[in-house]
Amino acid sequence: MAALACFAMLVSSLAGKPLMVVLNAKRNPIETMVVAIIIGVGLRNLKLIPKFLDAGIKAFEKPLIWGIILYGAGLNFAKLANQAPKIFVTVIATMAIGFFVIYFVGRAFKLPEKLTMLLGVGTTICGGSAIAITAPLIEAEERDTSYAITTIALWGLLAIIVYPLAAQAVASATDAGFGVFAGTAIHSTPQVIGAGFIYSEAAGRMATAVKLVRNCFMVPLALVVAVWYTRQRSMDSAKEGKKLNWVKAFPWFLFGFFLMAILGSKGFFTETGIRTFKTWAKFLILMGMAGIGMNTRLDSFKGIGIKPFVVGLIGSMTVALVSLGLIWWLKLYAMPVV
Numbered sequence: 001m002a003a004l005a006c007f008a009m010l011v012s013s014l015a016g017k018p019l020m021v022v023l024n025a026k027r028n029p030i031e032t033m034v035v036a037i038i039i040g041v042g043l044r045n046l047k048l049i050p051k052f053l054d055a056g057i058k059a060f061e062k063p064l065i066w067g068i069i070l071y072g073a074g075l076n077f078a079k080l081a082n083q084a085p086k087i088f089v090t091v092i093a094t095m096a097i098g099f100f101v102i103y104f105v106g107r108a109f110k111l112p113e114k115l116t117m118l119l120g121v122g123t124t125i126c127g128g129s130a131i132a133i134t135a136p137l138i139e140a141e142e143r144d145t146s147y148a149i150t151t152i153a154l155w156g157l158l159a160i161i162v163y164p165l166a167a168q169a170v171a172s173a174t175d176a177g178f179g180v181f182a183g184t185a186i187h188s189t190p191q192v193i194g195a196g197f198i199y200s201e202a203a204g205r206m207a208t209a210v211k212l213v214r215n216c217f218m219v220p221l222a223l224v225v226a227v228w229y230t231r232q233r234s235m236d237s238a239k240e241g242k243k244l245n246w247v248k249a250f251p252w253f254l255f256g257f258f259l260m261a262i263l264g265s266k267g268f269f270t271e272t273g274i275r276t277f278k279t280w281a282k283f284l285i286l287m288g289m290a291g292i293g294m295n296t297r298l299d300s301f302k303g304i305g306i307k308p309f310v311v312g313l314i315g316s317m318t319v320a321l322v323s324l325g326l327i328w329w330l331k332l333y334a335m336p337v338v
Contacts, residue, residue, distance in 0.1 A: 004290040008039060008286065009286070011035050012031065033153070034157075040289075041294075045296075058295060060291025061136045063291075064132055064133075064291075067283070068257055070277045070281035071277075071282075073260045073274050074281075086330045086335075090184055090326045090332065091214045094326070095124040098124040098318050099221075101315060103117065105315070106119060110307075111308060111311060112144060114138055115148060115308060117140075118138075118140060119312055121221060123155075124315075124319060125215075126188055126211075126215050127152050127153070128152065128188055129188065131148050132285055132288055132292075134221075142296050146293060146295075149289070149292070152188070154312070156187040159185070159195060160186070160195045161198075163178075163181070172333075173333075174333045175200050175206060176332065176333055177333030178203045179196055179199075179204070180332045180335070181323050181324060182196045182207035183208070183210025185316075185319050185324075189211055
C-alpha cells in the first residue's frame with residue numbers, strides 16, 4: 001500500500017503539472033487518491049497481487065485511522081470562530097439539504113443504504129476523505145467505498161473545469177461569490193482549491209477559507225452517522241436475541257482527532273510540526289485508498305450499474321443549486337474576500 005501510494009503521487013505529479021499549465025491552475029487537479037484507487041483496482045482485477053499480501057491489504061483501515069488522527073492537527077478552532085455567520089448558514093444548509101436529497105434519491109433508486117450514505121457524505125462534506133472516515137464507522141464493504149469515491153471524484157473533477165468557465169461567462173459573478181460557491185458546492189479540498197484559483201487568486205483564497213469551515217463538520221457528521229448505524233445494529237441484534245458491544249463499536253479514534261485539533265489550536269505544535277502531521281496524514285489516508293482499490297473486485301459491481309453515478313450527479317446539482325440560491329439570498333457575492 002505504501003509503494004502504491006508513492007507511485008500514485010508520482011503519477012499525479014507527472015500528469016498533473018502539464019494539465020495545470022493547460023488550465024492555468026494553481027493546484028494539481030489530478031487527485032492522488034483517484035490514481036491510487038484506479039491502479040489498485042487494476043492490479044486486483046488483473047490478478048497481479050500475490051495471495052500472501054491479501055491479509056495485509058485487508059488491514060487498510062489501520063493507516064486510515066492514524067491518518068485521520070494526525071489530520072486533526074491542521075484544524076484551527078480560532079479560524080473557525082472567526083468565520084462569518086452567513087457562511088455557516090450556507091455551509092450547513094447545503095450539507096443538510098444535499099445529504100437528505102442524496103439519501104432519499106439513492107433509496108428511491110434502490111441503492112444499498114451504505115453506498116447511499118457514503119455518496120451523501122462524500123458529496124456534502126469532503127469527497128474521498130469524508131468517505132474514508134465514514135466507511136469504517138458503518139462497516140461499508142470495499143466495493144461500496146471504492147464506487148462512492150470514484151463517483152465523487154468523477155463529478156468533482158468535471159466541476160473543476162466546468163464551474164470556473166461557467167462563472168467567468170456570467171458578467172455579474174464576483175470573486176467572493178465564486179469562492180463561496182466553490183467552497184460549498186465542490187466535493188474535495190483539492191478540487192475546491194483548484195476551481196477557485198482557476199477563476200481567480202482572490203476566489204481561490206475565499207474558496208479555501210470556506211472549505212476550511214466545511215471540513216470542520218467532517219468528524220461530527222461521521223460521529224452522527226456512526227451512532228445512528230450502531231443504534232440500528234443494536235435494534236437488529238435485539239430482534240435476533242444478540243447483544244452488541246457498544247464499547248467496541250464506538251469510534252474511539254475520533255477523540256484522537258479532536259485532541260490533536262485542540263492541541264493544534266492552543267499552539268502546542270509549531271507550523272513545521274503541523275505541516276509534518278498533515279503530510280503524514282495525507283500519505284496514510286492515501287495508503288488506505290490504495291488498499292481499498294486493491295480490495296475491489298469489479299465482478300462485485302454486478303447488479304449496481306450506473307445508478308450511483310446518476311445519484312451522484314443529482315446530489316452534485318442539488319448542492320450547487322442550494323449554494324447559488326443562498327449566495328444570492330444572503331448577498332454573499334458582495335462580501336470582501338479574505
